[in-house]
Amino acid sequence: MSTNKTTIEFKIDIIIEPDESGFHAYCPALKGLHVGGDTKEEALQNARDAAIAYLESLIKHGEPIPVGVARQNSRGIAANVSHHTEDLKVACAI
Secondary structure, rough: OOOOOOEEEEEEEEEEEEEEEEEEEEOOOOOOOEEEOOOHHHHHHHHHHHHHHHHHHHHHHOOOOOOOOOOOOHHOOOOOOOEEEEEEEEEEEH
């Protein structure tokens, strides 16, 4: 049996904060997704990779994709915190 793969696009918010030894990144919409990196760019890339793996796992196991998470208001984010909205492409078998 052949398996077709399709790509689904998601938008996700990633927050990056300074940490003791580098930077901490997390996705408010994806419970438990926290990663680190030596630089902001590394933390952001690690968060992207982790978010894609997280979403692929949800799809693979038939779990619902989290929806309806409001964006954080930029006024509520400290000056040393970076807020990114990422477009992620997730490949999945259909």
